[in-house]
Amino acid sequence: MLEHGGNLNDAVIRYGIARDGWLDLSTGINPDFYPAPELRPDAWHRLPEASDALAAAACAYYGAPQMLPVAGTQAAIQALPQLRLREHGVARVVVAAPAYAEHAHRWQQAGHAMREADYADLPGAVDTCDVMVVCNPNNPTGARVAGEVLLAWARQLAARGGWLVVDEAFGDTTPQLSVASHTGAQGGLIVLRSVGKFFGLAGVRLGFVAAQAPILDGLREWLGPWSVSGPAQQIGIAALRDTDWQQSTRMRLLATGERLQRLLAAHGITSSGSAMYQWWPEPNAVAFHDCMARQGIWVRLFTRGAGGIRLGLPPDEAGWQRLQQALQVWREQTEQTERAERTA
Known part of the structure; x- marks a missing residue:
């Protein structure tokens, strides 16, 4: 069976972080889901x-x-x-x-x-x-x-x-x-x-x-x-x-998708994608995935070809701030590695 995003149980086992400690960005699913109505018996x-x-x-x-x-x-x-x-x-x-x-x-x-x-x-x-x-x-x-x-x-x-x-x-x-x-x-x-x-x-x-x-x-x-x-x-x-929900959600997702792309760009990452996810061909994809996971953020790792990373939308403002901090850690880690390579 192929591996897919949303496999949070694997993250819990691999990194020893409790399930409720994760920010799961490994899918492109809208985090603000439709409120299901009460069902008939x-x-x-x-x-x-x-x-x-x-x-x-x-x-x-x-x-x-x-x-x-x-x-x-x-x-x-x-x-x-x-x-x-x-x-x-x-x-x-x-x-x-x-x-x-x-x-x-x-x-x-x-x-x-x-x-x-x-x-x-x-x-x-x-x-x-x-x-x-x-x-x-x-x-x-x-x-x-x-x-x-x-x-x-x-x-x-x-x-x-x-x-x-x-x-x-x-x-x-x-x-x-x-x-x-x-x-x-x-x-x-x-x-x-x-x-x-x-x-x-x-x-x-x-x-x-x-x-x-x-x-x-x-x-x-x-x-x-x-x-x-x-x-x-x-x-x-x-x-x-529910056309009202659809219209307001479409506008919100388009805006938050642009926000995610801008956030990545601010940390030196040029990405593409849709309103619900961003992707880029990351040359150090495995290292990026591990860096995020050690901070409790689960992202989608692609290892075929040149490798790549996909990020979904954070569910709330706390999630956005947490992602921003994790990206800063990655950027600092990358810059430190580059400096070490130049001086080696």
Whole structure:
């Protein structure tokens, strides 16, 4: 199983700091989560039948003509390679990288001919694959691909029976990038959306897939009955319909995302990302991760390639101050090391 952010139990064991002593910045999840409403008693008692109200709320919020609720986009990420294999056989798959590692892992695990490609190389890769997977905006780098470019790629792939899978899990603060509204007209275009990130409800395990009916029908059959719990359905409907909360949260996240980027820049770090996280290719990524952890701050370490660090948003002003102090410790430590190397 791959390692992901949010693995705070590992931090507790490795560094011996009690769980409540950590500032967890290892995910890109909104720390100011949606206030879940009180649930009806039957949410716990009844089998969770498919909810037309939930699907309609998702279509209205994401702008898609039809959507399938799933138990988090992870469920779809695991199912789509299997569905493609059953219906079309082994595919040539290109996954944009670096990105959420589960995409490449699951396509490879299913037996497809998978390779990863840098975002800059994607235009030339479209003609070499049957399936392309793109995170937009990308997690962790924040790289973006314009909607018209994605739609052109989708048309190229669909012409030969291919798929373009666009993971928009972090797309709530950049709605102008979304291609979900085009899934009804564009065959082979599959868009993934998540309630866990923007709404801060990762524990609810709720996501959605937008695509044409044959793909959604195949995915529904593959996932089986009762795939989304009753509590998740009720909470999801409330969150997706609450336009006032959505608007104020979007504005706040855009502002705090800029604040995080400025804070990093003030400590000599040039980063990129989205409103909910920042990332940079840190040459001393392991040392930075360890320095933060020893101060009780858990960040996301990437060791593939040149290595990198991703930071999520602090939950409160105390968290911001704590991060600022930890970054200062890192900067002083780095400067001390550089001085020692110059005099050696």
